[in-house]
Amino acid sequence: MISLKALSKNPFKSLLIFSSITIAVMAIFLISSVSQGIIGMFSKMIKTDGDIIITQKGISDTFFSNVNIALMDKIDKLEHVTTSYAMIVGASPIGHIPIAGIYGTSANHFSHYKLSSGKYPNEGEVILGENLAKQFTTKNINIGNKNFEISGTYSSEIGFEEGGVVMNMGDAGNLFNRSASFILVSSDSPNEIDEIVKKISNLNSEIEVKTTQNFVKEYNQFKIIENSSFVISTLAFAMGLMGIASVMSMIVNSRKEEFGIMRALGKSRFFIIKNLFFETLIMSFSAYLFALFLSFGILALLPHIEMLQGYVNGTLSLTSAIYVLASTLFMALLGSLFPAWIASKTDPILLINQGCA
Amino acid sequence: MIQASNISHFYGSEQVLFDLSFEIKSGEFLFLSGESGSGKSTLLSILSTLLKPSMGELLIDTEAVDKIKNIDYFRQSKIGFVFQFHYLINYLSVYENIALAAMDNKKENINRILDELGILELSSRYPNEISGGQRQRVAVARALVNEPKIIFADEPTGSLDSKNSTIVYGLLAEAVKNGTTVVVASHDMQIQNYATKIIRLKDGQIL
Numbered sequence A: 001m002i003s004l005k006a007l008s009k010n011p012f013k014s015l016l017i018f019s020s021i022t023i024a025v026m027a028i029f030l031i032s033s034v035s036q037g038i039i040g041m042f043s044k045m046i047k048t049d050g051d052i053i054i055t056q057k058g059i060s061d062t063f064f065s066n067v068n069i070a071l072m073d074k075i076d077k078l079e080h081v082t083t084s085y086a087m088i089v090g091a092s093p094i095g096h097i098p099i100a101g102i103y104g105t106s107a108n109h110f111s112h113y114k115l116s117s118g119k120y121p122n123e124g125e126v127i128l129g130e131n132l133a134k135q136f137t138t139k140n141i142n143i144g145n146k147n148f149e150i151s152g153t154y155s156s157e158i159g160f161e162e163g164g165v166v167m168n169m170g171d172a173g174n175l176f177n178r179s180a181s182f183i184l185v186s187s188d189s190p191n192e193i194d195e196i197v198k199k200i201s202n203l204n205s206e207i208e209v210k211t212t213q214n215f216v217k218e219y220n221q222f223k224i225i226e227n228s229s230f231v232i233s234t235l236a237f238a239m240g241l242m243g244i245a246s247v248m249s250m251i252v253n254s255r256k257e258e259f260g261i262m263r264a265l266g267k268s269r270f271f272i273i274k275n276l277f278f279e280t281l282i283m284s285f286s287a288y289l290f291a292l293f294l295s296f297g298i299l300a301l302l303p304h305i306e307m308l309q310g311y312v313n314g315t316l317s318l319t320s321a322i323y324v325l326a327s328t329l330f331m332a333l334l335g336s337l338f339p340a341w342i343a344s345k346t347d348p349i350l351l352i353n354q355g356c357a
Numbered sequence B: 001m002i003q004a005s006n007i008s009h010f011y012g013s014e015q016v017l018f019d020l021s022f023e024i025k026s027g028e029f030l031f032l033s034g035e036s037g038s039g040k041s042t043l044l045s046i047l048s049t050l051l052k053p054s055m056g057e058l059l060i061d062t063e064a065v066d067k068i069k070n071i072d073y074f075r076q077s078k079i080g081f082v083f084q085f086h087y088l089i090n091y092l093s094v095y096e097n098i099a100l101a102a103m104d105n106k107k108e109n110i111n112r113i114l115d116e117l118g119i120l121e122l123s124s125r126y127p128n129e130i131s132g133g134q135r136q137r138v139a140v141a142r143a144l145v146n147e148p149k150i151i152f153a154d155e156p157t158g159s160l161d162s163k164n165s166t167i168v169y170g171l172l173a174e175a176v177k178n179g180t181t182v183v184v185a186s187h188d189m190q191i192q193n194y195a196t197k198i199i200r201l202k203d204g205q206i207l
């Protein structure tokens, strides 16, 4: 097959196209999947343990929200409410680590964090996520200028949490100067959730009550991440695609002489375009597969990179993989076949001479 | 075999061929001579259908070139080319280069021609693995493979030493003996010894 010969006899050019396509495709995958991963982790954290979330009215970010923990007594008395618990999420320097997540939680929620050693914390104590624990050998730890005793370590499926510490509500409240960031409520009856939301809303005028489903959908931080990652990955994608198209057309231009010779020998335009089509297809498809493979590899490694402490995670959706494949092939073919088509209309001798120059 | 009438050619606004009319008869060995820049390559490209003339009419084998429906088939079956710089395809072997040009029913000629030209043992080598003289012989073999009615050669010995030049001229003369019409553009006067007709060009006009 002549396309394969052309590719294998010009290994440098082939490698150039191959790696430029690989890099472009990988950039697209990594940028979009990492941001999707971050969103996925955070929404998982909120969704797994509650049906309803209560935050401070008008405060769009859980970091700044302050809700009175005393509400929980009233909420627990509502019909169809099984449990409720409060959380404070914050971030602060921990020992020599410049910034890490801090999760204050009411005692009935400690079980969410699976103990891998020690015991759950009392007042003045913390447990460390496993990733963070690797960084400390001491018995005590300094968090926001306060000293805590380490009572144990925990593991979690959620990368965020493994890089942070868990403490009691009271301690976190002192640290971040609030009652609770949000309260999560579980119900035993999915049909009643809207009703419960209404009832809780009526308890207090300073709160905002939403199903966790809706909260995740509308959460501003997610929108910001999503929008900016969309912009960045679209730009990376566009640049990658233009790179692919321009490398392809450079290669085609450098082969004008060859096309001129083929035309002089009586080879048809169709013959030339057909061979180039297969060359481009083989090249861009294999580069795509390679990029996909590398991206999966990198995404699988990310959670294990200590420096990132599990904060960066990535998932790659089938739709985006297909979308990227289609556009990669399209641009590669456009970049090669369009100039080849134009070239094939030129008088053969001019192609041969242009190729020389 | 070839009838050229009132051929003129312009590159942009610069006219390089001026109203040329002449005839090339079947079986002739025509030598297109002239200094560098006189228009030999341009005329040869036009005669060989690789360049459309700005003006004028060209008949090859009684067919008007601008009316030919399948120019690809016409080129492949009737015309052979030899260029100054061999123009072999670098990613194909000697054999494959010739096979690329060969029509399906002429593929059996390949080994015979390679043998006649003394390059059969180079069949599986690539163009960058053989000498300049050998490459040019491969180019001649490629031009001969379809047993064309006409062979065009533009400075076929331009990059060869005199020993290899003589070999190439010998091969072209051999083709003429077998009934092929050969048109060679060159500033090398050595061809005079082989040619049956000479057309001299100067500044795009026939002297």
Ligand SMILES: Nc1ncnc2c1ncn2[C@@H]1O[C@H](COP(=O)(O)OP(=O)(O)O)[C@@H](O)[C@H]1O
Residues within 6 Å of the ligand: A353, B011, B016, B034, B035, B036, B037, B038, B039, B040, B041, B042, B043
């Ligand atoms: N592709 C081209 N574009 C513009 N001018 C050209 C081109 N090819 C040749 N010429 C000009 O046409 C004239 C004739 O060139 P050419 O046919 O190559 O002559 P020769 O083969 O006798 O040296 C020269 O003046 C040359 O500069």
Ligand SMILES: [Mg+2]
Residues within 6 Å of the ligand: B040, B041, B042, B154, B155
């Ligand atoms: Mg010339």
